[in-house]
Amino acid sequence: MKRGEAERILREQRARVTPQRVAILRAVESSGSHPDADAVYRQVSRGHPHISRDTVYRTLSMMEEKGIIGSVLSVGNSKRYDPVTTKHHHLVCIRCKKILDFSAKEFDRLEPPAKMVSRFQVLRTTVQVEGVCEDCRNRKKT
Amino acid sequence: MKRGEAERILREQRARVTPQRVAILRAVESSGSHPDADAVYRQVSRGHPHISRDTVYRTLSMMEEKGIIGSVLSVGNSKRYDPVTTKHHHLVCIRCKKILDFSAKEFDRLEPPAKMVSRFQVLRTTVQVEGVCEDCRNRKKT
DNA sequence: TTACCAGATTGGATTTTTTCCTATATTCAA
DNA sequence: TTGAATATAGGAAAAAATCCAATCTGGTAA
Structure with missing residues (x-):
């Protein structure tokens, strides 16, 4: 820098x-x-x-x-468990920390680049969508 | 149940x-x-x-x-920041919590299902790959 | 340049989340 | 039924994040 x-x-x-x-x-x-x-x-x-x-x-x-730096997705400060063990993806509300499951065949087929797979034993690939849920959008924004 | x-x-x-x-x-x-x-x-x-x-x-x-329940991806117990703000994805080692960035054009184009987008203001879509890194694989497994 | 004040920082307390530890209790295979 | 391996309770401790009041400072307007 x-x-x-x-x-x-x-x-x-x-x-x-x-x-x-x-x-x-x-x-x-x-x-x-x-x-x-x-x-x-x-x-x-x-x-x-x-x-x-x-x-x-x-x-x-x-x-x-402000977007000056990024972060790795996390949800609030505590680990969140999920009763669903079949393949699915997550929508996370950055305001209220609510998590919604969704399925999308297109997302289920994703294969990490071969270069990675050879060095890394891949166990799970999931898509995380961050945003603001309807409820929080309806409340006045901070 | x-x-x-x-x-x-x-x-x-x-x-x-x-x-x-x-x-x-x-x-x-x-x-x-x-x-x-x-x-x-x-x-x-x-x-x-x-x-x-x-x-x-x-x-x-x-x-x-044991795969009896799932979880939402997180990395260890603390929030992790990232100097890189351009679009990219993450490989996370579940053993040592190391995070590696990767890029894959195919992943950058993902669009969450329209049904979701209408209700949810989408800010970011990222792919998280969980697995075991080379170093950890070489150590004897627990 | 100076003086002001909204906003930033410190230092320590506090809260929240997770893990550790040891004595005791329980599961289940034989 | 019994023994050994494993699980649990309860409380202490560690780790992660936040709160707060007193003080300080960056940027701007005079």
Whole structure:
């Protein structure tokens, strides 16, 4: 990540530029992987020994909302189980965390690229659709 | 869920049949949704006021491993961020929780069924492939 | 440039979610 | 029926995320 780029990205999104935010964004970008909040906290702590965890959590989720960074799909903070074991896919409401099942033959046939399959023992392939459900859309948006 | 079915399923999987397990499986099946462990605990507590959370957590994850119940994809216990914001998909190792990105044009074109889209404001559609990575396969399996 | 103030941060407490641990109890095969 | 392997309860602890009040700061308007 080039010098000044983090600042530019934040300004583009009309987010205040603070040293903490710059450091957090750089930490995610330079991780080269898929860090969790604590990994970002540990990395940023090196240069900002007094940064608080709250800042890291708040900032990461702000950046995700603004599309500055991405995330791997998860639903709220707890693991969710499913009585249905046949092949199906999930719609997840990002507001209320409701999960709806759906089936679509087209999605059931997906085959991960051969290159992956040779190195990775594939157990399950599912499609996750994130969005906002009808109920939440009818409530006034935050 | 029919009488005796939970017991049958457990026996089929060579899992000991205990009243707690039967109650937990029934709770998931009858939830009609995607409960988290605490919701299952609260439901099962009605009939088993002394059940411990540990039993619920342990049993749910045992049942998931045996394929008795499913789950919505998650990666370990913490939210994972991603520096990459362009469209891509994820391979997740269920052992070490490593996440690998991959791209596949075929996957990028997926459109959720029209019926869903009309009710649900779709923000993102991604494919998650779960499996075991090369490193973990080379280690002896548990 | 300065002063203001909306918004950001800190540090610590708190909540939520999950796991660990040990004594006791139970399942089921023989 | 009994013994060994396995499961459970209950409570402590760890891990993950959030809350909150006091303080500070970035950006802008004068």
